[in-house]
Amino acid sequence: MSNRSKVLYIVLLLGALAAPFIGYPIFLMKVLCFALFACAFNLLIGFTGLLSFGHAMFFGGAAYLCAYAAKTWGFTPELAVLFGTVGAAILGYFVGWLAVRRQGIYFAMVSLALSQMIYFICVQAPFTGAEDGLQNVPRGKLFGLFSLADDTTMYYFVLAVFIFGFWLIYRTIHSPFGQVLKSIRENEPRALSLGYDVDKYKLVAFVISAGLAGMAGALKSLSLGLATLTDVSWQMSGEVVLMTLLGGMGTILGPVLGATSIIAMQNYLSSFGSWVTIIMGATFVVCVLAFRRGIVGEIAHRLKK
Numbered sequence: 001m002s003n004r005s006k007v008l009y010i011v012l013l014l015g016a017l018a019a020p021f022i023g024y025p026i027f028l029m030k031v032l033c034f035a036l037f038a039c040a041f042n043l044l045i046g047f048t049g050l051l052s053f054g055h056a057m058f059f060g061g062a063a064y065l066c067a068y069a070a071k072t073w074g075f076t077p078e079l080a081v082l083f084g085t086v087g088a089a090i091l092g093y094f095v096g097w098l099a100v101r102r103q104g105i106y107f108a109m110v111s112l113a114l115s116q117m118i119y120f121i122c123v124q125a126p127f128t129g130a131e132d133g134l135q136n137v138p139r140g141k142l143f144g145l146f147s148l149a150d151d152t153t154m155y156y157f158v159l160a161v162f163i164f165g166f167w168l169i170y171r172t173i174h175s176p177f178g179q180v181l182k183s184i185r186e187n188e189p190r191a192l193s194l195g196y197d198v199d200k201y202k203l204v205a206f207v208i209s210a211g212l213a214g215m216a217g218a219l220k221s222l223s224l225g226l227a228t229l230t231d232v233s234w235q236m237s238g239e240v241v242l243m244t245l246l247g248g249m250g251t252i253l254g255p256v257l258g259a260t261s262i263i264a265m266q267n268y269l270s271s272f273g274s275w276v277t278i279i280m281g282a283t284f285v286v287c288v289l290a291f292r293r294g295i296v297g298e299i300a301h302r303l304k305k
Contacts, residue, residue, distance in 0.1 A: 025151035033220040038255030040212035046250035049185030054115025060232025062088040062214030063221035088214020096206035133228035248294025
């Protein structure tokens, strides 16, 4: 890591630590949850070359698992988040085992089909609350000691988990394993000819991405106090694609910026009603035309030049 990158990360960390004293903690927690979701998705599409149209099944599935464990079984927040994360990773293993055998649009369609199956399970299952979802999810006490009822305290818990997830993605990308993933993205037949078990590498990357997406969903249900069908719908899968492309696919900080931009537009332009979708679409078109590599990707490219 270069000195310039270290300074940037330190500044961002200090800004994140000071954020709840400047902005609204609930909004900031939502941004962090979706930023982690986008980073997890970026690990798959940006560094492995796999486009999943069904990643909401992990985000929303973990949200339901975490909410149910906290509300019905009385799990402490860290155990509820862990339960949702592990559940998403296990689901990711079975989905990935089926999906990674296909490539391109076929992989995307298989992931979308399986995601819709999970959606209809959430509609019909008695423990999900159907269209009402799971509401009034208790935050509980961290390790049974520290109450998370206060929004600022809850924010720092979400921030700590986000930093862990972001660090895990960073280490994965900059490890030998990550270099193999990049070679698969660039030229899969070549990676196969070099003796790498391509399907195994893609499956591991898929499970890591699913687990981290689940961690984001679990945090979201805990911090906002609800898990709904929106979390597991195909529209959510589309939103995370938009966040990643807007910020910069294949970059480290791009998904974070993309998620922040989308959530900010949804929050601060809510008074426009259904026009928010049109505004987001127009913004996306402009950014695609002006920043072919995404906002962060284009900035990084021009700095290199």
